[in-house]
Amino acid sequence: MPRDDANKTAETLGASIRDRQTVSVSNGVRNVHPVYLDRALNAEAWDSEGNRYIDFVGGIGVLTIGHRNPVVMDRVIAQCDRFTHSCFNALPHEPYVAVTDWLAENCPIEGPAKSMLTNSGAEAMENALKLARAFTGRTGVIAFEGAFHGRTLATLALTGKTKPYKTGLGPLPGPVWHLPYPCPETGVSVADAMAAIDKLFAVSADPKSVGAIVIEPVQGEGGFRACDGEFLVALRRLCDENGMVLIADEIQSGFARTGKMFAVEHAGVSPDILVMGKGIGGGFPLGAITGAEDVMHALAPGGLGGTYSGNPVACAAATGVFEVLEKDNILGRAKQLGEKYATHIAWLRDLPGGHVIGNMRGIGAMRAFELIADDGKPSPARLQCLLQLARENGLLLMPSGEHANVVRLLAPLTIPFDQVDEAFAIIAKLLPKVAQVA
Template identity: 45%
Template sequence: MNSEVQQRRLAATPRGVGVMCDFYAVRAENATLWDHQGREYTDFTAGIAVLNTGHRHPKLVEAVRSQLECFTHTAFQVIPYENYLLLAERLNKLVPVAGPAKTTFFSTGAEAVENAVKIARAATGRPGVIAFTGAFHGRTLMTMSLTGKVAPYKTGFGPFPGSVFHARYPNELHGYSVDDAMESLETLFRCDISPQEVAAIIFEPIQGEGGFNIAPAGFVSQLRQLCDQHGILLIADEIQTGFARTGRLFASDYYPDAKPDLITMAKSLGGGLPISAVSGRAEVMDAPLPGGLGGTYAGNPLAIASSLAVLEVIEEERLCERALRLGAELVETLNGSGNPALVEVRARGSMVAAEFNDPASGKPSAEIAKAIQQKALAQGLILLTCGVHGNVIRFLYPLTIPDAQFKKALALLSELLRD
């Protein structure tokens, strides 16, 4: 059955939509998926960090069902609804920005990033935006221009919007220190764009597609100081890091003395329904004129209902604490594997990555990471790779995964790494 459907996919959809698995999901529950043939898989991808609360959490299902019985859509800009306001009010109290906050909703992470750029430009009257090497911010033209990885995201899609520049993201393993990163920003200011023309610097507290590279505290602190010095707004892209994944509600909570001006979020905010948001300092968020922000499906009522339930589940089931415990168990398993190709394990809570180099050459090895991924998949464990070199395995299991299932997956992973 799966092979038959696979042929239909190849005939009906373009090759530009890359698909990892050759089976098709028919049912899912928490951290488990089943395909057409009844085979069972443990999901360590969570829809690329979308399902921190798992597949079909009962509380989310009930919240969406209740909303479905009321209405599915009005377009908030035409006929508003109170749940939109309730979610905004809750996020305004939770986001780690300085002072009073405001929030607006969209449908995708890329939309959130684009609108954060719009807000920053409106607030500062400046055009420039600085992002970082290894960044991933989306697949639209603006967000592709911000993304710091060419293949496959940028190949054949240029030219891209102007006034976008890239600085170095610190990565000690690959020889880039915090000082190197800050010097690259100063180089941009000397050679490419005056700091007085820069509206915003956007960064990921932990790079997602870039390989789960964690921003050192000193780097974030210096970014904040640099932005304050030049009147630049600091945007934290928390689309992959948000909603308990790192052991805090937001990864920015780890940098209390360097709060961003704007935060983008999506993915696990909706628990599987499409919704994104931009939160930020109230005076910054109010910069665009009425009608300058929005979208037909922005803040869809069903997704809003699911998001409110997500926040309740995170609190009630103590998912931040659980993320820390599960992440520590995974790190112990990885570090204890003795795999000679494993050169670094990076973790903040349950945002965990393992990077692999060829033991003979010492160079990044996408082949080793891919081989481990494929062997795991053959035994029912779904993993994702990432990194500029494609040599990193990232772990994004639902934070609600049952303990017994998690331990079984770790045992399999340990066996694969030893082999």
């Protein structure tokens, strides 16, 4: 088929999928990039029209070791040849236990650690809240401004952002109190955040009514804001003094993204429950909670579980992820990648149009940068311009942040460094055009 005819055929296919989506998909499901993935490998992706992209979205942090990692795929294929499903609550299987074995050895939990597997991060957080209630006999939860913990009803109550997640839903499960998140980007100090907790206890909530404090050590949707480590230490002490459960949400920051296996390790803090998802499954639906034995045993047998929770194929994929994390020194690579990001972002600022690049955020390879207006204020318009132009030039980027002006860098940690260079060269080329946006 001549090239022009092939291109027309590919474009027709893309348009056909868009038409079908309009007919059959809820408008509540929004797409950041209006292209349709056809195939992918490691940090590269190709759409239904044959266009190639460098993927800095990575399934929003899922693809820590890349699309279709060969070790993961081998484990998945081998498991599919044996059996594809068994509900662990009814008929247990070894792949589930292989995952919980690894979690017991590698999660920063004091004393014996126990785990439960889920389908997703949001489901994991739901079960963490159940356990906190059962263990403490209390219903109150403290969460933080800018947080994102999921879209289910209970996790939405924790999420510290109204639009678009909570709009039109009415009262959510609670009580939940949102307090300031201490980090450089918010300008909130540890002293300020602790004062807010003291005021909460003095005005609105008896400490003995609060069962859990839920925090992302590095906020994901909030724009890769890293919590001050001293605050995590203070929260650990506060929970110990008041019989509260400390829940660390590592759904996006876990599995080497920050240069530690889990971000909370940077502060040397052990939570009571660690909530995981995204990167654990290597592209297959899996989440987990790992916690202290007494907390994890707070519900009676049968109180935890789910038909698909800990699906054997997803568990097999996770064991492949664990192997790659160790064998390929992904922790070391995350540190190298973070340094490379920092160097490139500093370079961008010195280029024509580079004044649109604001502060860099994050830790390790969990990095982001702001798009700002000429007066230094957040510029969501410039971010949207960059997203579109980057996509048209073969680079997929992911937005975030309170003002929708932060670009998250979520490429696989296995991305070849020359592709990182290629990605930032694309951004550099586009900066003068982005700077023309008011």
